[in-house]
Amino acid sequence: MAQAAGKRPHVVILGGGFGGLAAAQTLKNADVDVTVVDKTNYHLFQPLLYQVAMAGLSAGDIAHPIRSILRQQKNTEVILAEVTKVDLKANLIHTSVGEINYDYLILAAGAQTNYFGHNDWPDFAVGLKDIDDALEIRRRVLVAFEDAESEKDTVKQKQMLTFVVIGGGPTGVELAGSLAELARHSLVRDFRHINPSSAQIILLEGLPRVLPPFVEELSAKAAEQLKRIGVEVRTGVKVTNINECGVHVEGGEIIPSSTVMWCAGVAAVPLTKTMDVNLDRGGRVIVEPDLSIPNFKNAFAIGDVSNFAHQGEKPLPGLAPVAMQQGEAAARSILDDLSGRTRRKFHYTDKGTMATIGRSAAVADLGKLKLSGLPAWLAWLLIHILMLIGFRNRAVVFLNWLWSFFTYDRGSRLITGHRMEAGCPIDLRQKVKTETK
Amino acid sequence: MAQAAGKRPHVVILGGGFGGLAAAQTLKNADVDVTVVDKTNYHLFQPLLYQVAMAGLSAGDIAHPIRSILRQQKNTEVILAEVTKVDLKANLIHTSVGEINYDYLILAAGAQTNYFGHNDWPDFAVGLKDIDDALEIRRRVLVAFEDAESEKDTVKQKQMLTFVVIGGGPTGVELAGSLAELARHSLVRDFRHINPSSAQIILLEGLPRVLPPFVEELSAKAAEQLKRIGVEVRTGVKVTNINECGVHVEGGEIIPSSTVMWCAGVAAVPLTKTMDVNLDRGGRVIVEPDLSIPNFKNAFAIGDVSNFAHQGEKPLPGLAPVAMQQGEAAARSILDDLSGRTRRKFHYTDKGTMATIGRSAAVADLGKLKLSGLPAWLAWLLIHILMLIGFRNRAVVFLNWLWSFFTYDRGSRLITGHRMEAGCPIDLRQKVKTETK
Numbered sequence: 061m062a063q064a065a066g067k068r069p070h071v072v073i074l075g076g077g078f079g080g081l082a083a084a085q086t087l088k089n090a091d092v093d094v095t096v097v098d099k100t101n102y103h104l105f106q107p108l109l110y111q112v113a114m115a116g117l118s119a120g121d122i123a124h125p126i127r128s129i130l131r132q133q134k135n136t137e138v139i140l141a142e143v144t145k146v147d148l149k150a151n152l153i154h155t156s157v158g159e160i161n162y163d164y165l166i167l168a169a170g171a172q173t174n175y176f177g178h179n180d181w182p183d184f185a186v187g188l189k190d191i192d193d194a195l196e197i198r199r200r201v202l203v204a205f206e207d208a209e210s211e212k213d214t215v216k217q218k219q220m221l222t223f224v225v226i227g228g229g230p231t232g233v234e235l236a237g238s239l240a241e242l243a244r245h246s247l248v249r250d251f252r253h254i255n256p257s258s259a260q261i262i263l264l265e266g267l268p269r270v271l272p273p274f275v276e277e278l279s280a281k282a283a284e285q286l287k288r289i290g291v292e293v294r295t296g297v298k299v300t301n302i303n304e305c306g307v308h309v310e311g312g313e314i315i316p317s318s319t320v321m322w323c324a325g326v327a328a329v330p331l332t333k334t335m336d337v338n339l340d341r342g343g344r345v346i347v348e349p350d351l352s353i354p355n356f357k358n359a360f361a362i363g364d365v366s367n368f369a370h371q372g373e374k375p376l377p378g379l380a381p382v383a384m385q386q387g388e389a390a391a392r393s394i395l396d397d398l399s400g401r402t403r404r405k406f407h408y409t410d411k412g413t414m415a416t417i418g419r420s421a422a423v424a425d426l427g428k429l430k431l432s433g434l435p436a437w438l439a440w441l442l443i444h445i446l447m448l449i450g451f452r453n454r455a456v457v458f459l460n461w462l463w464s465f466f467t468y469d470r471g472s473r474l475i476t477g478h479r480m481e482a483g484c485p486i487d488l489r490q491k492v493k494t495e496t497k
Numbered sequence: 498m499a500q501a502a503g504k505r506p507h508v509v510i511l512g513g514g515f516g517g518l519a520a521a522q523t524l525k526n527a528d529v530d531v532t533v534v535d536k537t538n539y540h541l542f543q544p545l546l547y548q549v550a551m552a553g554l555s556a557g558d559i560a561h562p563i564r565s566i567l568r569q570q571k572n573t574e575v576i577l578a579e580v581t582k583v584d585l586k587a588n589l590i591h592t593s594v595g596e597i598n599y600d601y602l603i604l605a606a607g608a609q610t611n612y613f614g615h616n617d618w619p620d621f622a623v624g625l626k627d628i629d630d631a632l633e634i635r636r637r638v639l640v641a642f643e644d645a646e647s648e649k650d651t652v653k654q655k656q657m658l659t660f661v662v663i664g665g666g667p668t669g670v671e672l673a674g675s676l677a678e679l680a681r682h683s684l685v686r687d688f689r690h691i692n693p694s695s696a697q698i699i700l701l702e703g704l705p706r707v708l709p710p711f712v713e714e715l716s717a718k719a720a721e722q723l724k725r726i727g728v729e730v731r732t733g734v735k736v737t738n739i740n741e742c743g744v745h746v747e748g749g750e751i752i753p754s755s756t757v758m759w760c761a762g763v764a765a766v767p768l769t770k771t772m773d774v775n776l777d778r779g780g781r782v783i784v785e786p787d788l789s790i791p792n793f794k795n796a797f798a799i800g801d802v803s804n805f806a807h808q809g810e811k812p813l814p815g816l817a818p819v820a821m822q823q824g825e826a827a828a829r830s831i832l833d834d835l836s837g838r839t840r841r842k843f844h845y846t847d848k849g850t851m852a853t854i855g856r857s858a859a860v861a862d863l864g865k866l867k868l869s870g871l872p873a874w875l876a877w878l879l880i881h882i883l884m885l886i887g888f889r890n891r892a893v894v895f896l897n898w899l900w901s902f903f904t905y906d907r908g909s910r911l912i913t914g915h916r917m918e919a920g921c922p923i924d925l926r927q928k929v930k931t932e933t934k
Contacts, residue, residue: 101643101910118555125910127687137689140643157647206538206577210594250564252574473538473562 068092071394072153072160074143074331075168076103076126078380079363082387083166084136090395092164094136097155101125101140104191107380107444110231112194114238115202115246115473119191143169145334148356164358166390167332167345171364171378174327174342184302185322188231197321201239202473204319205247208254219316221259224307226299227324228265229272230415233282235321236263237418240290245419246473257290262315264307265295266324271415271423273377278423281432285421299324326378328365340367340375349405351390360393362386368406376408380447385409414440505529508831509590509597511580511768512605513540513563515817516800519824520603521573527832529601531573534592538562538577541628544817544881547668549631551675552639552683552910556628580606582771585793601795603827604769604782608801608815611764611779621739622759625668634758638676639910641756642684645691656753658696661744663736664761665702666709667852670719672758673700674854677727682856683910694727699752701744702732703761708852708860710814715860718869722858736761763815765802777804777812786842788827797830799823805843813845817884822846853877 069092073080076098087094102123111117127138141155146167153160173187186197201223208220225236240261247256263270263286269279270286270293283293301308306317328343337353338346345353345361349370353359363383369375376382385408393403412426414436422436431439506529510517513535524531539560548554564575578592583604590597610624623634638660645657662673677698684693700707700723706716707723707730720730738745743754765780774790775783782790782798786807790796800820806812813819822845830840849863851873859873868876 101639118557120555125687128910131686138687139647140640141647202538203577210576210578249568250562250575473565 069163069394069398070095070161071164071166071391072097072162073166073168074098074146074153075170075363075365076100076129076138077106077168077170077363077383079170079383079387080166080168081126081129082384083168083362083391084130084133084387086388086391087135087394088133090135090391091398092135092394094133095139095160095162096126096130096136097139097141097143097153097160098126099140099142100190101127102191103129105447106189107447109188109191109194110234110238112191113188113197113201113235114242115198116238119195123191143331146331148335148337148353148359151358162358164394165356165360166387167353167359167361167365168363168383168387169329169331169365171326171328171342172330173322174325175322176325178302181302181322184304185226185307185320187322188235189326197235198473200319201242205243205251205254205256205259207318209251210253215316217254218260219306220318221254221256222262222306222315222317222319223259224262224264224315224317224320226264226302226307226320226322228263228267228270228293228295229323230413232263232265232321232323233270233286233415233417235323236261236291237286237289237416237421240286241418244290260292261290262292262294262317264297264299264309265293266298268296270295273413274415274423274425275430278425278430278432282415282417282423285417285423285432289418289421326364332361332365342367344375350393350403351386351406352393360390362390368408370405371408377413379413381411382408414443416440506600506831506835507532507598508601508603508828509534509599510603510605511535511583511590512607512800512802513537513566513575514543514605514607514800514820516607516820516824517603517605518563518566519821520605520799520828521567521570521824523825523828524572524831525570527572527828528835529572529831531570532576532597532599533563533567533573534576534578534580534590534597535563536577536579537627538564539628540566542884543626544884546625546628546631547671547675549628550625550634550638550672551679552635553675556632560628580768583768585772585774585790585796588795599795601831602793602797603824604790604796604798604802605800605820605824606766606768606802608763608765608779609767610759611762612759613762615739618739618759621741622663622744622757624759625672626763634672635910637756638679642680642688642691642693642696644755646688647690652753654691655697656743657755658691658693659699659743659752659754659756660696661699661701661752661754661757663701663739663744663757663759665700665704665707665730665732666760667850669700669702669758669760670707670723670852670854672760673698673728674723674726674858677723678855681727697729698727699729699731699754701734701736701746702730703735705733707732710850711852711860711862712867715862715867715869719852719854719860722854722860722869726855726858763801769798769802779804781812787830787840788823788843789830797827799827805845807842808845814850816850818848819845851877851880 071092071094073083073096076096084094084096103126105122108122112119130136141157143155145154151162173189175181187193204220208217211217225232243259244257271279271282286293298310300310302320307315307320332339332343332345344367346367347361351360353361364378367375389406396403414424416422420434420437422440424431424436424439508529508531510520510533513533521531521533540563542559545559549556567573578594580590580592582591588599610626612618624630641657645654648654662669680696681694708716708719723730735747737747739757744752744757769776769780769782781804783804784798788797788799790798801815804812826843833840851861853859857871857874859877861868861873861876
């Protein structure tokens, strides 16, 4: 795949998430060859991943093949491969299907769950970063209710019906809220021996309030709405251990729980460590004002893999709009180079942030306008449906939502297993979870 | 869970498929306690499983929680458990969550893929009996196209683009036809280096014609329609081996293929072997005219687990309508017993059989009326949509189909992996494929 001299510039984009896709689409009509490399064949609408985990949506509703999205873009090809190393000096990518040369690189490989070095925690506390995570959480939650239904020992049964979500950021809040609705509404009529609505759902946050990135007023509103739908919110709580008994917190208390979910940390993918550049504590590449990697004007880092600290007090947060605006900006800088213009500095336009808590409950910070409750939820619903890529998905998701809203039924309540196989050559592609190390 | 004397009769139904559900629903208003035991938490609409395998539908579209289906039925409870042994003499079931006594038993545990003792074939040729099978086939098929896209060696590339379906019964025909459409229509615009429509799809059948249970005229029509959409149909071919090179057939020929699907045999679940009763070669229980198990008037075997040879020349086939009618009949016999009536003999009413081949292509044998092509396909579509359980599924499936029909787009084209984990207590529930042994 080495590039011959004289050809038009080759732009390689690592990652088909929000940032990578925005970059590719910005280069649609450019006189370049674009290659998008991703380890999955789909673009994932990550803001709705918790809905898959809580059986409200099917995996197919929030994921769309990258090939289909970029089908019409003639200057672009898509490669399904795992990237193992980026050699910035040699302008070379090492992947599971061979080496790829580039003239420009846009690193948009995203983040993964960070357990901060606790290598045994992932077994007991599933993260929520990809489809496999979401299906695993779904399986564990549904199996916990099933196990409790046939359990005679009341202590064990209580443990099975206690669910702990660690991390009170938007993902944790959405997961806990959605789990409360699953238990109190969707499952409540299905069992004979247990009462699913008696399930205890505990949200733990280390800082003094949930939704720390939001203003205090909205944090308080979110906590209030969570309590109203039956989530026990505990802030200022430090987790010291997680094992088969449950969650151990500072002070010695153990919360007995069979199902623990981890939404307390993300870090950039470990790929950044192969690049020999300055990283922050979360493994993110510290970038220049034009998003380029220091000393490598032809390489950019965007989205969750990037630390952009040139605007405001803190680096920009890991949100889809940040990634999308950065993807567009990095691609524009390439276009500027090619036509001899000066690159512009990146500037993020914050259109607001929101988090949903449950049916008709959400908070939204739209600059001067702070919404909560039903208005915030309607705003959230509208924006998320509009943002979903692909008409089909939009229609199906909307139909599913309407159905769930009026009936509290969740159509995707399937417990699917994972088969273990040996000796099949295609198993190479199977994802074995590699934690940050 | 032992039953106390004096209580009303306890009917245990093993399996929540078409037969088991029909039996449970027939007992809806009866003065009995019903327990449905299944190893999955969902009822599966198996006739559409090939659509999940070929990315046309999501798993959630064709599966519905058994608990939800039976939610309103107050005399019925559902247990998620693996049944390990049936003790007919003691009226006792051994399960992964304990023992269950019964007064009446309806064995409706279904069938699984049968490799006829070739224990190494399942690694190379996936069957199609459950959701996990379907997702595994989907993954292998989509990965084969991805691998071919980045493969430089043309011999290997050809092997990756050769798909072999073994078994020309309805499942094999549906799978091969649907795969041809996936390759020739849905994927054709997505790749840059390969032409998916050049993929070779080979359907192998040991007997002299495809769809052996159908009349010859319809077998010929089906073969013709398959050829028209690009499936190479080879009949009278015996498979001697399957390995990483491909499929070895009698006479020494090897068909190089990376993706082989096995639709050539099913057998009753191995549970029947724990019962110490007469079984046929496929492990099915040979039943009395009233569907009871010989010498055990209070135990019935229905559906794919049953060999009913009292009507026609051959035992009844393993079809959903057979299972449903038998489930109803077994439940009626229990009601007859309880009200002192004489049991009736079971009689199957054949309303016809159909198989779909692809977009607008199918065959249908409705007694005197033999249909093929578009009329057969429309009849098939209508009947299958009407049969789908649950409104939500029906609407979503219909919408998905309409969308696919007009656009050739397949929304569920996700390659999802299977994570391997160790040490998690809930892994007990994970399905490890046990072949007939």
